[in-house]
Amino acid sequence: MPNLKGVVLVCDDNEDTLRLVEVMLRQAGHLVYTATGHHDVMAQIHSVKPEVLLCDIYLPGRNGFQIAEQLRARGERIPIVFMTAFDMSLYRAYASDSGSTSCVAKPLDPDQLLHQIELKLRMARAQLSLASANVA
Secondary structure, eight states: OTTOOOEEEEEOSOHHHHHHHHHHHHHTTOEEEEESSHHHHHHHHHHHOOSEEEEESOOSSSOHHHHHHHHHHTTOOOOEEEEESSOGGGTHHHHHHTTOOEEEESSOOHHHHHHHHHHHHHHHHHHHHHHHHHHO
16 A cells, blocks of 8 residues: 555444545545444554544443543553534543544544544654654
8 A cells, every 4th residue: 555644543333424434534545444432442452553543422331532541541642533523612621631632523524534634643653753763
């Protein structure tokens, strides 16, 4: 895959949303894996090694913020973009506290979604580059 932009794990319990996002991201050049909830995310996180997690806030069982907290507790530093169909102003502060500064509204705007994913990829890669430079 010569034009691969990044590896993205998408988590949503709505199959239609999951497929729509998967197609959007693949067409933009990303390698995409999907999960339908907490257990799927946790099962795939080490094998897939995503560079970004795109996660719905409202999921059965554990919500997106709880998934983020569990990942952080395990030492995972995966950038997260949250998705929600509800008022995003209610979630922005909590998203920031859980390690994400991005929250996109449903229905999804493809340009906004791609911008947020690519912004997270650039930031994560820059941090990795700085960490590597500090070690050397």
